[in-house]
Amino acid sequence: MICTAVLLCGIGYGVQKKREYVPNVIVGAGLSGAVMAERIANEQGQKVLIIEKRNHIGGNVYDYKDENGITVQKYGIHAFHTNNDAVWQYLSRFTEWHDYKHQALAETSKGLVNFPVNLNTIEQLFEAEFAQEFTKRLIDKFGFGQKISVSDLQNDEDGVLQKGANILFEELFKNYTIKQWGMKAEDVDPSVIARVPIYLNRENAYFTDKYQGIPAQGYTEMVKNMLDNPLIEVRLNTDWREVRDNLKYDKLFFSGSADAFFDYKFGKLPYRSLAFEIKVFPKEYYQPMAQVNHGNAPRMTRSIEHKKQQKKKAPVTTVSFEYPEPYNEKNERYYPINKPENAVLYNRYMQEAEKLPNVYFFGRLGDYKYYNMDQAVARALELYRKVFKAN
Numbered sequence: 001m002i003c004t005a006v007l008l009c010g011i012g013y014g015v016q017k018k019r020e021y022v023p024n025v026i027v028g029a030g031l032s033g034a035v036m037a038e039r040i041a042n043e044q045g046q047k048v049l050i051i052e053k054r055n056h057i058g059g060n061v062y063d064y065k066d067e068n069g070i071t072v073q074k075y076g077i078h079a080f081h082t083n084n085d086a087v088w089q090y091l092s093r094f095t096e097w098h099d100y101k102h103q104a105l106a107e108t109s110k111g112l113v114n115f116p117v118n119l120n121t122i123e124q125l126f127e128a129e130f131a132q133e134f135t136k137r138l139i140d141k142f143g144f145g146q147k148i149s150v151s152d153l154q155n156d157e158d159g160v161l162q163k164g165a166n167i168l169f170e171e172l173f174k175n176y177t178i179k180q181w182g183m184k185a186e187d188v189d190p191s192v193i194a195r196v197p198i199y200l201n202r203e204n205a206y207f208t209d210k211y212q213g214i215p216a217q218g219y220t221e222m223v224k225n226m227l228d229n230p231l232i233e234v235r236l237n238t239d240w241r242e243v244r245d246n247l248k249y250d251k252l253f254f255s256g257s258a259d260a261f262f263d264y265k266f267g268k269l270p271y272r273s274l275a276f277e278i279k280v281f282p283k284e285y286y287q288p289m290a291q292v293n294h295g296n297a298p299r300m301t302r303s304i305e306h307k308k309q310q311k312k313k314a315p316v317t318t319v320s321f322e323y324p325e326p327y328n329e330k331n332e333r334y335y336p337i338n339k340p341e342n343a344v345l346y347n348r349y350m351q352e353a354e355k356l357p358n359v360y361f362f363g364r365l366g367d368y369k370y371y372n373m374d375q376a377v378a379r380a381l382e383l384y385r386k387v388f389k390a391n
């Protein structure tokens with residue numbers, strides 16, 4: 001029998017359940033989902049239901065206080081940075097900021113050096129004479145204060161620049177990239193390595209953005225404040241695919257992975273995942289900086305000493321050791337993999353999505369884009385304005 005209305009079917013056979021109606025459903029309580037929910041509830045005054053598979057809000061920015069009162073970022077280090085005034089002002093409505101400018105060190109054959117590479121790193125890593133010549137040529141060619149990618153420099157026609165870049169690549173980028181992505185470094189999209197350029201300055205800063213910080217009470221608290229509206233309901237421990245047939249909505253905002261939404265009908269979108277080993281050490285500090293990169297260690301890529309991001313005092317210290325691994329459905333999706341064949345597969349899913357006029361994909365997973373936090377927020381704000389024709 002073809003049912004034309006749920007209620008009619010229900011009367012006839014007593015099997016069809018009436019679907020729960022909510023005008024807006026959002027899948028995923030991460031940063032993207034939280035922005036969308038906040039805007040719809042606070043600005044449109046409409047109800048929002050958020051469906052979240054995990055047992056907490058915040059997605060991969062989730063953090064928690066451990067037994068020693070140290071805030072641990074469960075899914076790896078998140079240092080907020082942006083040049084986008086609107087994004088900074090928007091998030092600042094929900095949090096105060098702990099003044100934190102991210103810095104890192106990297107382990108090399110010459111010991112710990114500043115990372116991303118800058119002119120100090122070059123002095124730390126090379127013999128004085130070569131360092132001087134390398135620096136001089138870099139500045140003559142590109143200008144003090146500029147940034148360049150190590151891969152571009154490896155292809156430079158100047159032999160000294162090429163030699164310096166090749167050594168930097170071997171010491172700092174090659175093995176880290178192989179471990180991080182599980183493929184040859186040359187197969188990784190150049191934009192990925194260009195995220196950490198060579199800075200022709202001496203600032204020892206991971207980012208050069210105008211605004212930088214960590215939410216004073218943590219990311220989870222910030223997201224909680226965003227969702228603090230009686231019009232927003234969050235259902236944790238709930239898999240979208242298990243509840244979708246019970247829901248009716250006008251608009252669905254999906255920040256999960258598009259392949260799952262379409263029951264993987266064209267195949268799986270690949271992701272890279274991470275495993276963390278979290279240890280507490282009975283000493284005040286474990287390492288000299290919040291982040292130390294270990295490019296040439298066998299499996300580990302980074303160690304993160306959480307309290308160094310918070311300037312927290314405690315007699316013990318909590319450290320996360322980070323190990324990249326393939327995504328396998330038992331772990332979490334962290335990184336979309338930027339390869340042409342994955343873009344083709346993603347676009348096939350998006351062609352299906354176009355047939356569903358009230359379904360919107362967004363977020364790092366939904367857009368299958370390696371967004372930074374500020375980009376995810378900007379994207380969610382932009383989508384909100386487009387869909388609701390808001391300012």
Ligand code: UDP
Binds near residue numbers: 106
């Ligand atoms: N990278 C590297 N060596 C490092 C740090 C980063 O080769 O010590 C490369 C690696 O390919 C990585 C990319 O630069 O995937 C981007 O690094 P970023 O720190 O932005 O990664 P995220 O914090 O997003 O994991």
